Amino acid sequence: MIEAWSADDVRAAEAALMETLPEGELMARAATGLAEVAAARLQESGGSRVVALVGPGNNGGDALYAAAQLAEHGFAVAVVRAGWPVHEGGLAAAREAGVIVVGPGQDEGEDWRALLGEADLVVDGVLGIGGRPGLPEPAQPWVDAVPDDAYVLAVDLPSGQDPAGVAAVPDAVFADETVTFGVVKPVHLLPATEPAVGRLTVVDIGLDVDAPAAVQRVTRDDVARLWPVPTAGDDKYSRGVLGVVAGGEQYTGAAILCCTAAVCSGVGMVRYVGPPTPTGLVRATVPEAVTGEGRVQAWVVGPGLDAEATGESGERQLDVAARALASDLPVLVDAGGLDLVWGRRMAPTLLTPHAGELARLLTRLTEREVTRDQVQAAPVDHAREAADATGATVLLKGATTLVVPPTSSGLAVRSQNDAPAWLATAGAGDVLAGLAGTLLAAGLDPLDAGSLAALVHGVAADAANPGGPVRALAVAHGIPGTVAALLAR
Numbered sequence: 246m247i248e249a250w251s252a253d254d255v256r257a258a259e260a261a262l263m264e265t266l267p268e269g270e271l272m273a274r275a276a277t278g279l280a281e282v283a284a285a286r287l288q289e290s291g292g293s294r295v296v297a298l299v300g301p302g303n304n305g306g307d308a309l310y311a312a313a314q315l316a317e318h319g320f321a322v323a324v325v326r327a328g329w330p331v332h333e334g335g336l337a338a339a340r341e342a343g344v345i346v347v348g349p350g351q352d353e354g355e356d357w358r359a360l361l362g363e364a365d366l367v368v369d370g371v372l373g374i375g376g377r378p379g380l381p382e383p384a385q386p387w388v389d390a391v392p393d394d395a396y397v398l399a400v401d402l403p404s405g406q407d408p409a410g411v412a413a414v415p416d417a418v419f420a421d422e423t424v425t426f427g428v429v430k431p432v433h434l435l436p437a438t439e440p441a442v443g444r445l446t447v448v449d450i451g452l453d454v455d456a457p458a459a460v461q462r463v464t465r466d467d468v469a470r471l472w473p474v475p476t477a478g479d480d481k482y483s484r485g486v487l488g489v490v491a492g493g494e495q496y497t498g499a500a501i502l503c504c505t506a507a508v509c510s511g512v513g514m515v516r517y518v519g520p521p522t523p524t525g526l527v528r529a530t531v532p533e534a535v536t537g538e539g540r541v542q543a544w545v546v547g548p549g550l551d552a553e554a555t556g557e558s559g560e561r562q563l564d565v566a567a568r569a570l571a572s573d574l575p576v577l578v579d580a581g582g583l584d585l586v587w588g589r590r591m592a593p594t595l596l597t598p599h600a601g602e603l604a605r606l607l608t609r610l611t612e613r614e615v616t617r618d619q620v621q622a623a624p625v626d627h628a629r630e631a632a633d634a635t636g637a638t639v640l641l642k643g644a645t646t647l648v649v650p651p652t653s654s655g656l657a658v659r660s661q662n663d664a665p666a667w668l669a670t671a672g673a674g675d676v677l678a679g680l681a682g683t684l685l686a687a688g689l690d691p692l693d694a695g696s697l698a699a700l701v702h703g704v705a706a707d708a709a710n711p712g713g714p715v716r717a718l719a720v721a722h723g724i725p726g727t728v729a730a731l732l733a734r
């Protein structure tokens with residue numbers, strides 16, 4: 246599990262550690278780690294010219310000390326600062342090492358724009374975890390002037406991005422690599438900001454945070470611990486029967502994809518409930534599934550479901566969906582099923598909207614117009630709002646998939662980034678529903694079921710056709726081999 250801690254918890258841990266160390270030792274460790282990464286990247290690319298953008302806080306201090314070390318190693322290093330006071334010790338070290346300092350009252354003859362234009366590597370030390378979202382005004386032209394072919398190495402986090410990872414800031418720094426210190430922070434894992442982080446390198450500065458993590462990411466190494474592996478004492482019922490209320494006369498494929506994914510994920514049994522056409526197709530393509538109602542351990546309600554279906558068979562299916570939602574069994578609610586969610590369920594519940602579906606759900610639940618763009622600009626906040634309004638865990642699908650439990654649970658948010666962009670294809674969500682539903686039926690809680698399913702879904706998509714297009718059915722068919730490979734790690 247990768248874990249990230251909030252800026253406040255990191256600061257408290259740093260303060261405690263600093264008490265035990267000589268003054269300046271922690272920043273020295275950070276700067277040395279940063280300089281080592283910068284030197285390695287310059288050696289890899291054959292570059293020699295470095296420009297460090299230096300802000301008013303300790304993030305700028307890290308950049309200044311690293312600039313000094315890089316100059317001592319023989320690289321051509323310049324620092325660009327604005328009118329703000331910068332870290333004094335760092336500035337003195339940089340000057341001592343022969344770094345050119347450009348800014349008000351400094352080496353006025355030098356033109357920051359020309360220096361930046363020639364840079365092979367740009368160290369972004371404008372703001373760190375003390376930053377508010379958004380770049381300080383003098384830094385915006387610097388960032389805009391960074392040449393496309395320069396390697397942007399962010400100190401701790403890409404400046405101007407939200408350290409909490411909540412809000413997206415499109416014109417802040419987008420780094421090729423971020424060197425962070427001690428522990429990972431939410432900005433590095435959450436969907437609003439992770440695209441700006443680039444490659445993430447963690448430098449050990451001896452820091453340990455003794456507080457609950459704010460964000461977690463399930464990794465391939467966690468699968469063996471979490472996946473429900475049957476034993477000799479199991480039978481199909483003890484492994485978990487999943488009821489699937491999916492597909493209609495219009496979206497028949499969703500039923501097939503969801504049921505296929507469930508049987509490929511090792512469900513004990515699938516009971517499919519739907520109108521005649523998808524029922525016939527499920528019978529023909531997923532012979533393992535049984536059709537019609539019966540006892541189940543969990544439900545999937547919604548893939549391809551028409552929440553306004555009329556006609557006898559459609560209404561019968563909606564009646565089963567309503568009873569599933571009213572039951573005390575775990576339920577995964579996806580797509581059309583989300584239109585049936587009104588109040589709170591007490592039993593374990595996993596909602597799996599994409600951004601548009603979450604916007605629609607929140608608009609309905611809060612009676613305030615919520616747009617897809619708003620959800621994408623602040624995904625954690627919107628998923629949290631839906632989780633708190635319904636008592637459910639909300640899995641928000643996207644390039645990075647968030648799994649957000651209600652605030653009252655006190656649990657960390659999960660953020661999974663395992664899928665190739667090829668997975669953005671129709672039917673992929675139906676496969677995820679069958680996979681996560683299987684895990685609910687096996688007794689996993691919604692947070693583990695959702696995050697583990699997102700991981701396996703992404704890995705299966707990549708394994709199905711590495712580096713190329715993949716159809717949803719191939720993702721489902723890839724699940725058995727993917728799970729076996731992950732269990733064998």
Ligand SMILES: NC(=O)C1=CN([C@@H]2O[C@H](COP(=O)(O)OP(=O)(O)OC[C@H]3O[C@@H](n4cnc5c(N)ncnc54)[C@H](OP(=O)(O)O)[C@@H]3O)[C@@H](O)[C@H]2O)[C@@H](O)CC1
Binds near residue numbers: 307
């Ligand atoms: N603590 C440690 O032991 C270690 C810390 N380390 C390093 O320190 C970094 C944290 O340093 P930090 O706390 O000084 O915060 P940092 O982000 O550099 O700057 C804050 C300054 O910026 C200002 N400001 C903020 N937002 C702004 C905005 N949008 N636009 C304009 N101004 C803005 C803000 O002003 P104010 O809020 O007072 O108005 C304040 O003056 C951390 O990320 C890591 O790199 C490492 O060395 C390891 C050991």
Ligand SMILES: Nc1ncnc2c1ncn2[C@@H]1O[C@H](COP(=O)(O)OP(=O)(O)O)[C@@H](O)[C@H]1O
Binds near residue numbers: 580599668670671674
């Ligand atoms: N850019 C992307 N990169 C990786 N995965 C993505 C991307 N966009 C979407 N996905 C994933 O693809 C799936 C799409 O699901 P969904 O939108 O519900 O499709 P459908 O309803 O057609 O089945 C989700 O699991 C989502 O996380």
Ligand SMILES: [K+]
Binds near residue numbers: 304370371373400402
């Ligand atoms: K930074």
